[in-house]
Amino acid sequence: MIKLFLLDLDGTLTEDRNSTAIDVDAINAIRTLQNNGIKVGLVSGNSYPVLRGLYTYLNLNGGFVAENGCIVFFEGQKYRVCKIMDKNILNEFRSLFKLKDTWQNDYRECDFGFTPAILTDNMVEWAKSRGLYIRSSGYAVHIAYKPAGKGVGVKKLLELQGLRKEEVAAIGDSLTDIEFFNEVGLKVAVGNADEELKSIADFITTNKSGKGVKEFVTKLLRGEINV
Ligand SMILES: O=C(O)COP(=O)(O)O
Ligand SMILES: [Mg+2]
Numbered sequence: 001m002i003k004l005f006l007l008d009l010d011g012t013l014t015e016d017r018n019s020t021a022i023d024v025d026a027i028n029a030i031r032t033l034q035n036n037g038i039k040v041g042l043v044s045g046n047s048y049p050v051l052r053g054l055y056t057y058l059n060l061n062g063g064f065v066a067e068n069g070c071i072v073f074f075e076g077q078k079y080r081v082c083k084i085m086d087k088n089i090l091n092e093f094r095s096l097f098k099l100k101d102t103w104q105n106d107y108r109e110c111d112f113g114f115t116p117a118i119l120t121d122n123m124v125e126w127a128k129s130r131g132l133y134i135r136s137s138g139y140a141v142h143i144a145y146k147p148a149g150k151g152v153g154v155k156k157l158l159e160l161q162g163l164r165k166e167e168v169a170a171i172g173d174s175l176t177d178i179e180f181f182n183e184v185g186l187k188v189a190v191g192n193a194d195e196e197l198k199s200i201a202d203f204i205t206t207n208k209s210g211k212g213v214k215e216f217v218t219k220l221l222r223g224e225i226n227v
Contacts, residue, residue, distance in 0.1 A: 002186060002220065003167040004062045005033055006154065007213065009044040009054070010139045011173035016209050017138055017192055023210020027058065029217035034061060036221060041065075041157065043150050043170070043180050045113065045137045047104040048078065063160065065153035068135075068142050068176060070110035072153050074160045081156050082110040083145040089130060093143060097123055102140050111148060113140030137176045138194070151179030158183065169220070171213055172197060186225070188216050 011017035013026050030040045041062030042051055048066040052073065055064050063074035070082035090112055093099070099114035111133075119136040127134035133148035134141065158168060169186035170177070173193040181187040181200055189201035190212035198204050203225065205212030219225050 001167065002038060002169045004039045004041060004158075004161065004163055004169070005030070005217075005220075006041045006043045006062065006065075006157075006168060006170045006180070006184065008170075008172035008174070008177050008180065009042055009046055009051070010137060011192075011209055012171055012190055013042075013213060014209055015211075017173055019209070023213065026210035026213035026217075029214040030058070030060075032221065033217050034059075038220075039063075039161075043154055043157075043172075043177075044068075045111065045140065045142050045150075045176055047107040048073070048109075049107050050104060063157050065150060065157055067108060067111035067153075068133075068137075068144060069148055069150040069153035069179065070144055072156045072160070074157060079156060079160075080109060081152050082148045085110050085112055085144065089132070089143075092130075093126070096126060099141060111142050111144035113137075113142050115140050117141055135176045136174070138174045142176065149179035150176060151183050154180055154183040171216060173209065188212075 015021045015023045039062030040060050042064040045068040048071045051064050051066045072079040102113035117136045133144045133146050166185035168184040170184040171188040173190050187201045188203045189198045191205045192208035205215045207215045
């Protein structure tokens with residue numbers, strides 16, 4: 001039985017990929033889910049303050065994971081599970097690749113985002129040589145010290161709640177959700193997700209992003225998803 005539903009934010013809870021408008025139907029759907037006793041949480045590459053605010057105002061109860069796995073929040077407590085980023089590494093990345101800092105970098109500790117969200121082979125090589133995690137969410141290129149990635153944060157969040165993988169469902173859109181999916185029992189990709197994520201999903205929604213969230217939640221509550 002699913003006890004916790006974890007959602008990616010950008011491209012999943014929004015109206016579309018590349019949009020930051022949260023889909024109101026998706027909000028209503030997750031509220032109904034919580035009212036039916038299933039906890040709801042967020043797992044995102046966004047910074048801690050952004051997610052803390054959103055989590056509060058969406059009135060969620062299943063905790064959240066910020067900074068692509070590096071920061072975990074549950075029941076009033078914040079946990080940092082990755083190494084703090086070295087400013088020299090950020091400066092090296094900036095000078096080598098000329099990407100733009102995302103506005104949330106002022107509020108980050110471990111995982112930093114840059115735009116445009118296009119990952120090149122040179123960036124991957126550089127990250128490898130520095131022992132860094134690097135991925136594009138479709139919104140930004142993210143770098144952090146390894147071990148990082150949404151999986152490390154999700155693992156911690158499940159431990160804090162005493163939940164088994166099989167009791168948790170996840171929904172996402174991008175390659176940053178691969179590690180997230182590896183830590184849960186039921187993996188759902190929105191209809192417009194990256195092909196690689198779809199290839200490891202148990203369920204792919206017909207609809208894109210937020211409308212896909214609504215579609216999955218409706219099916220789950222009707223008992224139409226076999227878990
Ligand atoms: O922070 C980003 O770049 C994307 O965030 P997401 O993990 O919510 O899709
Ligand atoms: Mg996303």
